Amino acid sequence: MAGLPYVSIACLVAGALLVLALAGPLTQRRWALAGMGLLSAIAAAAGARIGAGLGGPLAVYAICAFLVVTLLLTPSLELQYAQQRPESAALLLLAGAGTIIMATGGDLLQMTIGMETLSLSSALLVVLGRGEAVAEAAFKYFVLAAVSLTALIYGLGLIYFSTGSIGLPPPGSAMSLSLLAGIVLMSAGFAFELALVPLHWGALDLYSAGSPAAAGAVMALSKLGAVVALIRLVPIAGSSYLFVIGMLGLLTAIWGTLAALGQREIRRLLAYSAIAHAGFLAMAIGSGAAGASAAVFYVIAYGATAMLVFAALAGAGPDAISFAELPAKLGLQRSLALCIGLMSLAGIPPLPGFWAKLALFGSTWQALGPVPTILGVAAAVAAAVYYLYPVPDLWSTLRLPGKLRLHGNAGVLAAGAATLLLTIVPGYLWALIRP
Amino acid sequence: MTANIVVLATSAILFSTGATGVMLRRNPVAMLMCIEIMLNAGNLVLVLGSRARGNDAGQAIALIVLVIAAAEAVVGLGLALVLFHRREPVDVDEPRAVQG
């Protein structure tokens, strides 16, 4: 069962254990905690080449990059009980390990275990946060994740029952109906993690209730893991199922966009927009081989800018934030970072979100046909209306006094650096995906 | 081997019954119990596959799934207790801080 980057997973789990073992002294020293987590994430990235197979070291690099940004945010993580900072860091590292397993697992059981690790740690990461809503959101997410886990396991059972093996069936293998049913059930389970309509409910509430740092990490990690898993699984079921996924993606994109248009609260807006992005990703996945590269490109670009947005929001408090309050709550630098992030998510060139959209629609035009593509493009450009809604208010913070401060903004800077890199040399990432 | 057919049908019905239970129940703990039924349905198919294929792997997988189910139940009950901490008895539809 080659394909799993053992070293990376071991580094992350060891990091989690270390953080827990030193929980006492680390509770007060926030930056030491972040540094320790960073060490293990960087070690995991360095070890990614060993054992990495399908999904490649690229997915591991991206996951580790998301972890790095989120770990830089742990000092400003809003917890109900501040002593639980080490637990949160450990859960974060384990969520990263789970994502790696989900994305690169050598067989379907490994991928299932990975997804379960990811979804359990996501729910826990969020429930440790401050505020009234987290328990409710985490429980909803958990129940729905459990339902999708049962779908995964039932699907796994059907695949095993039909083929006698839990390896990924080779593409083009003879399809009995029960095998197809198994693959469909499993992909539906992974689609939950992607937050595809009509399986998006739990993820939606989790994204909007969690503290920004936790929500951003959960969002970026689960999307990445789900995309890579689906890219590996869905094409096996054949072109007609690819089309079904593509259409579900279109539905999701339209749904998320419609719901986001009227939102006047930043976190809920981002949650709905995450649904819309899941739709675009599924459209790419449904476009087959050409779309797969676009989907990976999209999810990495999206993850980078989503991390930027959530890093900018981190520390703004657990309550709902209306657009008008944003500048005052965030201050100069975070407002600017939020502007850039929102513009990228809206698909304003030359930011990465725009490149991602360009990469996407060529393959959907070929595979899904003109009408879905035109509808998808319409949803994509309509997103500009809601993403850019708060931006004039944010720009008006340019009046606010403020100097560039590195302390406390490390997460913003790291995510900003990633965004900048993708802005200037998008082709480099593409070359990594598609050598 | 009509037994295979019977067991396969049973697993499908169990899966749907469990799902119906998750939909009907309003008590978080009861919801979790119904999820356990759904997990059992999946495990049953694995064991059945092991018998049909004459292959031990299915049973080994079923054992691993039992571990997953245990982890799931522990976390789920913990989260349910957090919900119960404030309200009694808990209706899962009642807390609606996140919506819209």
Add this chain to the structure above:
Amino acid sequence: MKHEPGRLPPRRLDSAQGPVPSAPSRLLMDPLLGPIVAACVVALASALLVVLAQGAIRAVVALLAHSLSIAALYALLAAGLVAVGQLLIYSGAIVVVFLFVVALLPPGGRELHSQPRRVVTGIAVGAALLAALYTGLGPTISAQAQLLAGPAGSAVPSGLGSVAGIGHELFDADKLLVPFELTAPLLLVAIIGSVALWRRQGTP
């Protein structure tokens, strides 16, 4: 793994001994059919009870019955070790934990009544799921009789479900060792989670 395979699982009565009869006759000759059907009926009835029981205590008891009947079913399906695991982990641990939680809850976990509309839609959607599953499984179910009645599929190897066989599967690096090891981070998450949730509960 938590369950030490201390003793051999009950050996299953092997139906594949002797020459393979023709398909129609074998269909009638499955000697375990009766017990399997009985276990299935119990499992289904107890599951229904879990769904419909008023009050959580009854549901837990029904879940216990369900778990036991599933364990019996495993044993009948030549999966002795899994049956033991089911007994230990499910009946012994999970259901008991459920019982504790229900007992801990203030009014015994009493449940509000569901409105009729909710019941109707719930059952309708459940039926829809069953119908969807049937689209996938129906042909298999009808084909299974033919497929498995043939000589190749019918023979259940005599060693199936032995501790040694499952051990080989679980601890062979080329088979299931990796997923087996990967349950470690999962269990770690569960441990951290339960401790952290307890601590979160304990603070004002």
Add this chain to the structure above:
Amino acid sequence: MSQVLAWGFLLVIPGLLLGSTGAVKRPGLASIPGVAVLLSISIAWLAGAGQPATVELDNWLPFLPDGRFLLRVDALSAFMLAVLGLVAICVYVYSLGYMEGDPGIRRFFAFLDVFVGAMALLVVAGNLAVLLIGWTGVGMTSYFLISFWREKPRTLNAGLQAIAANAVGDAALILTAVVVPSGCGDLTTLQTPSCTAGIGGAALLAALLIVAASAKSAQGPLYFWLPSAMAGPTPISALIHAATMVAAGVYLLARTQLVLSLSPIALSAVAALGVATALFGAVMALRQSNLKKGLAYSTVSQLGYMFAAIGFSAPFAAIFHLGSQAMFKALLFLSAGAVIHALGGKEELSDMGDLARHMPGVRLAFLVGACSLFGFPLTAGYFSKDAIVDAGLERFPALAWLLVIGVLLSGWYIGRLFFATFHGKASQAAGERQLHPISRLLTWPLVPLAAGSVLFGYVNFPSGWLARLLVPTTSASTSQPFITGAGVVALALGLIGFAGAGWWEQRQARSVAALPRPSWTDWAGAASVKLSTSVAAIQNGRTGRYVLATVLGLAVILVAGLKG
């Protein structure tokens, strides 16, 4: 030199950095040299020093059919850069006075710099990928500048209207960039058989380009955002919403004229769209009670003339008129801005009247712009409008005569605005009005623009110099007749309209204040918010509903996957 011009969009960066970081005390001052350099290089290029050139970086966006970073400098882009540079410098200087004391002045100039950079990139873009950056960039800056005064009511709404209309155009252009066959995307080779071989062929490409252009240039049903865009500061209205950005659609169609000419239906559609919008804009301009909105509808109408020229297969005429419109419309807006500034921000015609005594210079500037607009003989508008009508008489005579009739309306509406602003009686409230003194920074920029409004036509008359220069890109005919039958009629109608407006304004005590119409965009906006709220309300937070929907979703996906 061509290389420098290709990278000219980077010239705004020093000003942007110096201005926005506060290194230069007076914001905006640092930006002017960069634009001045851009202007002088482009004029030098046009004057004969430059050769067409391209800049090419391979493999920049490898996922696109044509992912090169391709810049192209030729006569058309150099001409556009010169127009941009000239108007931009005037607007910069003007804004130094107009925005003085505004707390957001640094932000204002930063946006202005970004806009000039994006517009410069747009016109030197060699392929669709680069074009998209400039295209979306100018749209976004336009939004930020429309919503610049956030505390004023409805500015955000107006900006969102612009974003929504621009999004339609962006969508069309994104589709164009991704659906062309592999290797295609160069704007000059889009019409080659290998590039029109995809689904839909040339007709699809033409349709997408037309949609993109009409969104940017406020044509047809997508006109709505331009009048609302007047919520922004007046210098912005002059630069972005009159002279440069809104003309980008015309520029794009002129650039890709050969694609359109592969599809006769597309050409007729553009011609009809242009004529219809020209007349509609003129009628709407007659009904406005707000000075800036009147001018905005006039812009819509003039852009309609340019679209008609594209449809008449006369891209040169379109570009020629684009140049003169940039001069006289910027002049009109800046003069109007001076009036508004003097009145302390009042824009309604009812607050004006009888200003000729107080600001004779501004009145003269406005008059020059107005004359150029309706085609007073020997002004810029006279030549360029004639070129359009001439081309139309060859292809679609009926449409061309409609345009001639449109000149009557042009004369009337601009006359109405002129006389209502500077003559007529002041309203009673205006009796004790205090006029702010006008800084010289507001009046000096009017001089070059007024000169341009009068003299611009002579770049092509009688020598045909501009036409010869643009031949490689627009395949223009170089002969420019001095006088034609239709031209005389148009001239007469324009004079009648202008004079008639003056007579009408003298008779009426006050110009009729048209009520602001409820626009279908408001309705659409409210409807979309309502739809959005109802979709969001489905996420009602009930766990039971969520589980139900999830299980149903599982069943549906299962059936779809198995039966699909």
